[in-house]
Amino acid sequence: MIELRQVSKSYGPVGAARDVTLTVADGQAIVLFGPSGCGKTTVLRLIAGLEAPDCGEVLIDGEVASRPGWLKAPRERKVGFVFQTPALWPHMTVAENIRFGLKDRKSEAFEQVLGVLDLVGLKNRFPDELSGGEARRVALARTLAARPRHLLLDEPLSNLDLDSRESLLRVILQAHHESGGALIYVTHDTDESEAISPKRIRMQNGRLLQ
């Protein structure tokens, strides 16, 4: 379960998240939507531990993970985060990118995500040899291979063609079903949001409008 209790975060005078309170139970999926700059990405980054809140608390599985001045390390939160851009490490091959977070290099999860995301033929390529759609699949594979309990996805399928989007959405929903954790999905796309969850939350000016 992911909980945010009256969390606020500002960048200088700009309030990116204001008094955000939100609970996403295990097995539940929600969609965050709203205009650009309304604070959706900031909420995901606060949950992932990439930002510290100015006030309030973030709890993951009932334990405090962030409060002002204290952060549990992102890798210890059991969350997977897919960024708006693929953010693949350019000096590593596809296989090395995906294996980076795995303790066991011969992990079954590695072979599994390669198969599920159709990356077997690409595993020795470098990121600059991939198309935009392939890079997004690798980014998703890297996150899923670590078997996170909760998933945070920040417009993971933007700029993809319809077929690729549908197949990746199926993979995401399957991964969410298998992990049994929470899923928070940021998108502007109505079709995507309908496929993910009926629970849609609008954000505006850093606030959640339930």
Add this chain to the structure above:
Amino acid sequence: MKAFSRIGEAVYLLVVAGPVLMLALTSLPRAPELWELAFPRGQSLNLLSNSLVLATAVALSDLVCGTLIAVFLWRRSGRLGGGLRLLVLLTAPLPPYIHALAWIFAFDTVNFRALTGLVGAWWVEVMAYLPLSTCLALLALEMVQPDLLEAGKLLAPDQRVLTRILGPLATPFAAAGAGLIFLLCLLEYGVPSIFGAATYPLEIYAEFSSSGDPARVFFMALPLFAAAALVLLATFAGYRGSALNRAWSRPGVDLPFHWPAWLRWAQGAALLLLAAQVIVPVATILTLTKSLAMLGQVLAFSTAETRVSFQVSLLASLLSLSLGAVVAHRLRQPGPMQALWWAVVVLPLALPASLVGAGLIDLWNRPSMLALQRTWAMPVLAATARFAPVATLVILVQLSRTDPRLLEAAAILAPSRIRAWVGVRIPLLLPGLLASAGLVFILTAGELATTLMVVPPGGSTLVLKVYNYLHYGSTETVAALCLLLTLATLLPGAVVVRLVRRRK
């Protein structure tokens, strides 16, 4: 505008590549007679190895120390971060031989006599180039895109992110920084000569002083140029890749990193060195100068040299800025000539200062140019030949950091090309233009080796005066001159930093 660019490129070729090309043209016919000078033997070979060992040791020591300090400063804001960054910048403009004097005085005071020969030169050059290596390592770290690190932090401990992601991504530019320091040490003879360490560039200068034959200098300098060019080619691939990478303009975020204990201890030791390289020169110069009256006295009898230093530095920085701006644009244009232009910009950095001096004399030493040789134009041309490539590379970095869409939008929307330049292009490039002008000013103010060869009869710059007084002046006078030179280089540096910050 195209004609203006072509003229700028031609002048750049004449000023930067011209001296050495002319030297090559006049020397090559004498190859059968002088070729053996290019293959040093006996004592010359020992001197060449001394130079290579010294430059390698300084570059590696500074790479390690500079990286440790940079990792500490990286993503550290607030008073501590700001204060330490200021400390790094404070003594960066000081010429290395001022550091040499300060350390000699400091060690003499405590009766420590081990600072001689190559060891002394190594210690002082490590100290003198530490601010530069720290700045370059910091730049290398800040060029790594934050989302690549965040993606790593989500999956692995910080130490693994450091060794597997941050390290490999920052290494190419950091290696280019180490390569630059290697070049500066390899081609410089001021500090080794103060410590009595015989090096190859000093041998070249001595050869020119005794024979006055530029062709002999050309062949003698070839092995040094070959070594420097090899290092340049090996390390500057990283610089080129980074300079042409548009993505690294993305602002960073405050992401806390927790380093292991051994790294924190090593950082502590490197920070102590950083403090020492600031405290020792500043304290020594201030202590030895003794009084403001002494500074006033020195200022009074060095007015002409101070004015000349200022004029030469200002003219060289303006000329380097104009030529560098034209050629930096040229470097970004893809095509078959791009690699050639990269060679034209980068290879002059590998030229020993004495060779540039000899080339300048060879190029301009003609009856029709006699008037030019008797003016301060020669030191200006010498400084431009040495430092215009540096200005070009700094402007290139700024160009790469500027969003091309902003320039394209200006090209479409501005009513005239001049409005697009004045209203958008120049303001966007201003931090890089100011930084390159400031850097050339500081480098020229401290330039000794080439100026010594081309200075007009009876003339002197502030730095030449320091160099001469080192041999027969009183300690107090030398210290006061150093203080004057420090102020003359620090003040424009401070103005540039302030202007750049304001632009940001």
